[in-house]
Amino acid sequence: MKKNDHQAVAYLFIMPWIIGFLVFQLYPFIASLIYSFTDFSLLKSMKFIGLRNYIQMFTRDRVFFKSLWATIKYVIIAVPGKLVFALLIAMILNMKLRWINFFRTIYYLPSILGGSVAISILWKFLFSKTGTVNTLLAHFYIPAQDWLGNPNLALVTMGLLVVWQFGSSMVLFLAALKNVPSELCEAARVDGAGRIRTFFNITLPLLTPTIFFNLIMQMINAFKEFNAPFLITKGGPLNSTYLYGMMVYENAFLHSKMGYASAQSWILFLLILIFTAFTFKSSPYWTFYEDGGEY
Amino acid sequence: MKRKRRLTITYMMLSLIGIVMIYPLLWMVSASFKTNREIFSSLSLIPTEILWNGYSKGWQGSGQYTFATYFSNTFYMVLPTVLLTVVSSLLVAYGFARFRFRGKNIMFTLVIASLMLPTEVIIIPRYMLFNKLGWLNTYLPFIIPAAFATYSFFIFMLIQFIRGIPRELDEAARIDGCGPWGTLINIILPLCKPALVSCVIFQFVWRWNDFLNPLIYISSVKKYPMSLALRMALDVTDTINWNQTMAMSVLAMVPPILLFFLCQKYFVEGVASTGIKG
Numbered sequence: 421m422k423k424n425d426h427q428a429v430a431y432l433f434i435m436p437w438i439i440g441f442l443v444f445q446l447y448p449f450i451a452s453l454i455y456s457f458t459d460f461s462l463l464k465s466m467k468f469i470g471l472r473n474y475i476q477m478f479t480r481d482r483v484f485f486k487s488l489w490a491t492i493k494y495v496i497i498a499v500p501g502k503l504v505f506a507l508l509i510a511m512i513l514n515m516k517l518r519w520i521n522f523f524r525t526i527y528y529l530p531s532i533l534g535g536s537v538a539i540s541i542l543w544k545f546l547f548s549k550t551g552t553v554n555t556l557l558a559h560f561y562i563p564a565q566d567w568l569g570n571p572n573l574a575l576v577t578m579g580l581l582v583v584w585q586f587g588s589s590m591v592l593f594l595a596a597l598k599n600v601p602s603e604l605c606e607a608a609r610v611d612g613a614g615r616i617r618t619f620f621n622i623t624l625p626l627l628t629p630t631i632f633f634n635l636i637m638q639m640i641n642a643f644k645e646f647n648a649p650f651l652i653t654k655g656g657p658l659n660s661t662y663l664y665g666m667m668v669y670e671n672a673f674l675h676s677k678m679g680y681a682s683a684q685s686w687i688l689f690l691l692i693l694i695f696t697a698f699t700f701k702s703s704p705y706w707t708f709y710e711d712g713g714e715y
Numbered sequence: 716m717k718r719k720r721r722l723t724i725t726y727m728m729l730s731l732i733g734i735v736m737i738y739p740l741l742w743m744v745s746a747s748f749k750t751n752r753e754i755f756s757s758l759s760l761i762p763t764e765i766l767w768n769g770y771s772k773g774w775q776g777s778g779q780y781t782f783a784t785y786f787s788n789t790f791y792m793v794l795p796t797v798l799l800t801v802v803s804s805l806l807v808a809y810g811f812a813r814f815r816f817r818g819k820n821i822m823f824t825l826v827i828a829s830l831m832l833p834t835e836v837i838i839i840p841r842y843m844l845f846n847k848l849g850w851l852n853t854y855l856p857f858i859i860p861a862a863f864a865t866y867s868f869f870i871f872m873l874i875q876f877i878r879g880i881p882r883e884l885d886e887a888a889r890i891d892g893c894g895p896w897g898t899l900i901n902i903i904l905p906l907c908k909p910a911l912v913s914c915v916i917f918q919f920v921w922r923w924n925d926f927l928n929p930l931i932y933i934s935s936v937k938k939y940p941m942s943l944a945l946r947m948a949l950d951v952t953d954t955i956n957w958n959q960t961m962a963m964s965v966l967a968m969v970p971p972i973l974l975f976f977l978c979q980k981y982f983v984e985g986v987a988s989t990g991i992k993g
Contacts, residue, residue: 424817433807437863437864441829490909512729526733536968555757640831643833650926686836689832689835690837
C-alpha cells in the first residue's frame with residue numbers, strides 16, 4: 421500500500437516528461453522515419469515510395485555527398501580545435517594565478533553569444549575580403565585572403581567561429597581540474613617526473629571522462645550546425661560550406677520535399693549515432709575512471 | 716627571478732588571448748558608430764568620424780515595425796518558455812532523483828538518449844503537428860513543449876544536482892511532517908538555487924539566440940523575434956548604412972550578457988557542481 425502510494429507520487433512528478441516525450445519527441449522521431457519512405461509536402465498528399473528517397477540520395481544526388489563530406493570535415497576541424505584550446509587555457513588558468521575570475525569571464529563571453537544571428541553578422545564582416553582580419557594581416561605583410569569566398573578556406577573560417585567559443589568547454593575542464601588531487605602531482609614530482617610527464621601521466625588520464633563528455637556533446641552540436649552556413653556563406657562557395665543541417669532545411673521548407681528531407685535527416689541521425697557509438701566503444705581504451713569504471 | 720619572468724609571460728599570453736576574444740565584440744560596438752567605408756577598412760576601435768544616428772535610425776527598422784516590436788516579441792516568446800522549462804524540469808528531476816518506480820532506468824536512459832537526438836530529425840513531423848494544431852505563426856511551439864519538460868538537458872542537469880543534496884535532509888523534513896511536495900518546496904528548491912539559475916541562463920540565452928525554430932514556425936514579420944529581424948536587416952540593407960545593422964546587433968546581445976553578469980556567481984557554482992557543459 422505504502423509503496424504503491426510512493427510510486428503514484430513519483431509518476432505524478434515525472435508525468436510532464438512522459439507526455440512531452442511521447443508527443444514532442446517519440447512521435448516525431450517515428451513519424452520522420454515513416455515520412456522518409458514517402459513523397460509528400462504541405463500541398464501534396466502522402467505517397468509511399470519505398471526506398472526511393474534513399475536510392476535517389478545515394479545514387480543521383482551529388483549535392484548530398486558534397487554536403488556530407490563538408491559536414492564531416494567541419495566536425496573534424498571544429499571539435500578537436502575547440503577542445504584542445506579549451507583544455508590548454510584551462511590548464512593555465514588552473515595555476516592559481518590572480519585575476520582568474522576576470523579572465524574566465526572574458527573567455528566565456530563569446531560562448532554566451534555563440535550561435536546568435538548577431539555573431540554571424542559580425543563574422544561575415546570581420547572575415548570579408550576587405551574586412552578587419554585582412555587589414556590586420558596586412559600589418560604583418562601577410563597577403564589578404566578570401567576567407568569566405570575561397571572554397572578551401574571558408575570551412576576553416578567557420579571552424580574558427582566554433583573555436584572562438586571555447587569558453588563553454590573550458591569551464592568544464594576547469595571544474596574537472598579542481599578535482600585532480602594535488603598530492604598525486606606532487607608525488608609524481610618527487611619521483612622525478614617533469615611538468616610535461618606529470619601532465620600526460622597524471623592529469624590527462626584523470627580528465628578523460630570530462631574530455632569524453634565534451635567530445636560527444638560538441639560533436640553532436642557541430643553535426644547539426646545551421647546558423648553559420650545559412651547566414652554567413654549561404655552554403656557557398658561551390659557548396660563548400662553547405663552543411664547538412666542547411667541542406668535538410670532547404671529540402672524540407674524551401675523545395676517542399678519533406679519526404680526526401682526526412683530521409684536525409686535520418687542519415688544524419690545514423691551518422692551521429694555511428695560517431696557517438698564509436699566514441700563510446702573506444703572510451704574504455706582511453707578514458708580512466710578512478711573507481712575502476714562502471715560503463 | 717625566473718619564476719617572476721615566467722609569470723609575466725603567462726599573464727601576457729592570457730591578456731593577448733583575452734584581447735582576441737573580446738576584440739570582435741568591441742569592434743561591433745565601435746562599428747555601430749562608423750561610416751560604411753570605415754567599417755571595412757579600419758582596425759581602430761575609435762571611429763575617426765562618429766555617426767550618432769545608428770541606434771535611433773536602426774531602431775526604426777526597414778519596414779512597418781520598429782525594433783520595439785521585435786524586442787517585446789522576443790520577450791513574449793522567451794520568458795514563458797524559460798519559466799516553464801525550469802518548473803517542469805525541476806518537477807521531473809525531483810521525481811527521478813528521489814523516487815523509485817517501475818521503468819525508471821529505461822526512462823532515464825530515454826532522457827539521456829533524447830539529448831543526442833538532433834533537431835533536424837524531429838523538426839518536420841513537429842512542423843506538421845503544429846500545423847494541424849493551428850500553432851504555426853504563434854509562440855506555442857516554443858512554450859507548450861517547455862511546459863512538458865522536453866528540454867532534456869535541464870532534467871539531466873537538475874537530476875545530477877539533486878543527487879548531490881544529502882538524503883538526510885529529506886528524511887528530516889519527512890519527520891517534521893512534510894510530504895513529497897513539501898520536501899520539494901522547503902528543502903530541494905532552496906538548495907537547487909545555483910542549478911536553477913544556471914538553467915535560467917542557459918535556456919534564456921539559447922532561446923534568445925535561437926534562429927532555426929523561429930525561422931520555421933514564425934512567418935509574419937509582425938511576430939518576428941530579434942533573430943529573424945536581424946536576419947531581415949542583413950538581407951535588405953545592401954545599400955543602407957551598415958552601422959544601423961551593427962547597432963541593432965549590439966542591442967540584441969545586451970540581454971544575454973546582462974543576465975550572465977548579474978547571475979555570474981550562481982552560474983559558476985551551478986556549473987562547477989553539476990559538472991556539465993555550457
